[in-house]
Amino acid sequence: MTDTLSSYLASIRKKDPDQPEFQQAAEEVLTSLWPFLQDNPAYLSQGILERLLEPERSITFRVPWTDDQGKVHVNRGYRVQMNSAIGPYKGGLRFHPSVNLGVLKFLAFEQVFKNALTTLPMGGGKGGSDFDPKGKSDSEVMRFCQSFMTELSRHIGANLDIPAGDIGVGAREVGYMYGQYKRMRNEFTSVLTGKGQTYGGSLMRPEATGFGCVYFAEQMLKSRDKSLDGLRVVISGAGNVAQYAALKVIQLGGLVLSLSDSGGTLHFADGLDEATWKKVVKLKNQERGRLEALDGQPGVQFIANSTPWHLSCDLALPCATQNELDEDDARKLIDNGCIAVAEGANMPCTLAAADLFLEHKTLYAPGKAANAGGVAVSGLEMSQNAMRLSWTEEEVDQKLHEIMESIHNACSHYGKDEEGFINYVKGANIAGFVKVADAMLAQGIV
Ligand code: GLU
Numbered sequence: 001m002t003d004t005l006s007s008y009l010a011s012i013r014k015k016d017p018d019q020p021e022f023q024q025a026a027e028e029v030l031t032s033l034w035p036f037l038q039d040n041p042a043y044l045s046q047g048i049l050e051r052l053l054e055p056e057r058s059i060t061f062r063v064p065w066t067d068d069q070g071k072v073h074v075n076r077g078y079r080v081q082m083n084s085a086i087g088p089y090k091g092g093l094r095f096h097p098s099v100n101l102g103v104l105k106f107l108a109f110e111q112v113f114k115n116a117l118t119t120l121p122m123g124g125g126k127g128g129s130d131f132d133p134k135g136k137s138d139s140e141v142m143r144f145c146q147s148f149m150t151e152l153s154r155h156i157g158a159n160l161d162i163p164a165g166d167i168g169v170g171a172r173e174v175g176y177m178y179g180q181y182k183r184m185r186n187e188f189t190s191v192l193t194g195k196g197q198t199y200g201g202s203l204m205r206p207e208a209t210g211f212g213c214v215y216f217a218e219q220m221l222k223s224r225d226k227s228l229d230g231l232r233v234v235i236s237g238a239g240n241v242a243q244y245a246a247l248k249v250i251q252l253g254g255l256v257l258s259l260s261d262s263g264g265t266l267h268f269a270d271g272l273d274e275a276t277w278k279k280v281v282k283l284k285n286q287e288r289g290r291l292e293a294l295d296g297q298p299g300v301q302f303i304a305n306s307t308p309w310h311l312s313c314d315l316a317l318p319c320a321t322q323n324e325l326d327e328d329d330a331r332k333l334i335d336n337g338c339i340a341v342a343e344g345a346n347m348p349c350t351l352a353a354a355d356l357f358l359e360h361k362t363l364y365a366p367g368k369a370a371n372a373g374g375v376a377v378s379g380l381e382m383s384q385n386a387m388r389l390s391w392t393e394e395e396v397d398q399k400l401h402e403i404m405e406s407i408h409n410a411c412s413h414y415g416k417d418e419e420g421f422i423n424y425v426k427g428a429n430i431a432g433f434v435k436v437a438d439a440m441l442a443q444g445i446v
Contacts, residue, residue, distance in 0.1 A: 005034045008049060019102025021322060024351060025109050026053060028366075032426045033433055036414075047445070048437045052112070055105065057081040061151040063129055065144045068137055077148050079127035079155055079163070082108035085439040088159055089125030090115055090375060092166030092194075095173065097132045104128060106322070107166070110346055111375070113432030114368040117407045120379035125161055127152070133168050134288075145176035153181050158189035158385075164378050165194045167321065170240060170285070171206070175199075190385035193378035202381035204396040205374075210244025210319070210344060211397070212373015212404050214252065217315060217342040219408040220363045223422060224339070229253035234313040234338075236260045237320035238284050238291055241344040241371065245317050246272055246280075258308035259291065260320065265308045266291045267301045276300065312336040319344030327352035334360050343367035354425065361421055369407050369428040376403045407431075 012026050030049065037044055063077040078101060081089045091111040094104070104126045112124030129148060133141050156163060165174055174194045181191055188200075195201035204211070218228055231254045235242050238259045246256045255271035259280060268276070276297060283289045295302035309316070309329035316338050318325050322345065330353035333341070340363035343349065347367060349357070357364035380399055384390050391399075407428075414434075415427020 003044070005030060012053060016102065016105075019105060021106040021347070022102045022109065024323075025106040025347060028347075028351060028354070028425065029109070029113070029429050029433075032423075032429045036430050036433075042441065043437050046441055048440055051440065052083065052436070053109070055080050055082045055108065056084060058101065058105075059155050060101065063131065063144065063148045063151065065140070065147045067140055075129045075131040075144070077127070077129045077151060078104050079152060079161070080104045080108040080125055081155075081161055082124045082126070083112040083436060084123035085436050085443060086116060087121035087123045089161035090122035090164075090378065091124055091126040092128075092164045092375075093169045093173075093177075094126070094128035094166040095131045095133050095168030096128070097130050099128045099130045103322075107346055110368050112436060113429060114372045115375055115379075116432040116435040117369060117410060117428060118372050118376040118379060118403055119406055120376060120403075122375065122379055125163070126166070127163055128166065128169070131168075133173070138172070141173065142176045145173050146180040149177040149180040150184065152177075153184050156181075156191055158191050158382075162190065162378070162382060163192055164375070165240070167239065170194075171196055190382045193381040195381070200381070200385050202377055202384055202396060203390065203393045204400065205377045205381055206240060207244040207247075208377035208400055209241045209371050209374030210246070211248045212376065212400055213241065213245050213317060213319070213342050213344040213370045214248040215373065215401055215404040216365055216370040216408060217317065217340060218252070219405060220340050220342065220365060220422075220424075221315075223412070224363070226339075227252075228315070231255065231314040232257055232312070233315045233317060234258050234308045234311050234333075235317045235319055235344075236265075236308055236324060236348070237318070237345065238266075238280060239319070241374070242317075242319035243277075243281055243284070245319055245344050247274075247277060249317075250274060250277065254315070257311050257313055260306075260308050261291045263290050263292050264302055264304040265306045265311075266294060267303055267308070267311065268299055269301065270299050273299075309333055310336075313338050315339070316341045317344050318348035320348060321345055322347045323350050324348045325353050326350045327356055329353060330356040334362060339363060341365070342370040344371050346371065358423060358425065363422070363424070365411070365424040366428055368432065369411055369424055372407055373400050373404055376400060
């Protein structure tokens with residue numbers, strides 16, 4: 001049995017040399033868990049780490065589809081069923097050209113811990129395809145989704161594996177996939193979450209990840225007797241998470257200084273207002289356009305080919321994608337006075353950036369804690385579907401608040417040091433690990 005941290009990390013690198021994102025996620029978790037594991041050796045002797053790092057099942061499949069000109073395309077589809085110790089596999093589907101097995105394994109691994117933190121009974125999984133919905137017509141997207149679901153439907157189910165959205169998969173894609181699943185199985189079950197509200201979707205699910213991230217940031221600030229009121233907030237991304245994080249910051253009196261997409265950063269020198277927020281949402285969700293189109297609107301400046309991390313701020317919410325914020329960016333944020341970072345995306349900070357934040361005692365929350373609100377409301381969608389009822393917006397928002405607060409408490413319980421500094425990385429990893437690992441110990445070597 002391998003028995004030092006470096007030998008574990010070396011064996012992961014050796015086993016999956018072509019999966020840098022998975023190696024990175026595993027290194028972050030194992031490094032922060034290591035002292036805890038030395039104090040609790042049963043986890044190591046029962047092979048919990050080896051088992052957590054190996055998906056229970058990984059499925060890859062061919063997704064053939066026809067474009068509007070009649071040309072045949074083939075993409076690769078995946079579902080990584082990582083861990084079902086505490087509930088059925090649960091996690092989103094990502095459609096993006098960067099998708100490969102390593103990216104999905106990192107996301108599925110993170111999802112196991114995140115889902116455990118929500119307090120709800122959900123295991124972890126992730127899936128998707130290297131298909132790029134950008135520039136495709138609605139009918140092309142529909143044909144792709146139907147083909148993807150035709151194969152995926154063999155591997156999922158309301159009590160087995162419940163996918164949802166992620167980058168490139170929103171209400172439109174979930175709708176097409178749900179329609180195809182229902183048609184093939186002839187049953188109306190909660191097999192996907194993030195459904196439209198007319199067919200079983202939960203109120204607040206679109207808002208949940210962004211709102212939850214801001215609720216978490218509020219808790220972090222509260223631990224230093226601060227609130228969001230009047231704070232300058234830099235946000236990256238312009239998709240579902242960034243949009244609702246921005247709206248909640250505005251509602252709580254903060255100043256949103258930026259949003260961004262792959263073309264550059266939209267800078268709002270005096271803060272984003274609700275009218276401009278609506279324009280961004282229309283542009284991104286209906287017109288599927290680029291942020292650059294809003295350059296020159298009152299109070300709006302587009303900075304081409306730039307991330308927003310050079311802007312002076314109090315709070316940073318990286319809500320775009322993995323590794324979008326590196327060590328140099330972290331240094332700029334710290335030098336410019338940023339006191340807190342909450343990840344709306346999954347693993348947006350590199351390991352070196354995260355280390356720098358911790359070294360400078362910046363309040364730093366990893367995605368598995370700060371962005372768990374999305375999957376938490378997905379869990380609430382499953383409960384509502386099972387009970388055949390729907391809760392009001394207030395009820396779901398209240399539950400989301402409670403869940404984010406309980407995740408904060410769990411992080412604080414395991415992550416607070418003698419001086420009162422909360423290491424959220426350590427706290428989230430230990431709290432998530434203990435729940436899953438104890439269930440695995442109880443269930444034997446499976
Ligand atoms: N893709 C989201 C995440 O990273 C949500 C998953 C879900 O709702 O199942 O947590």
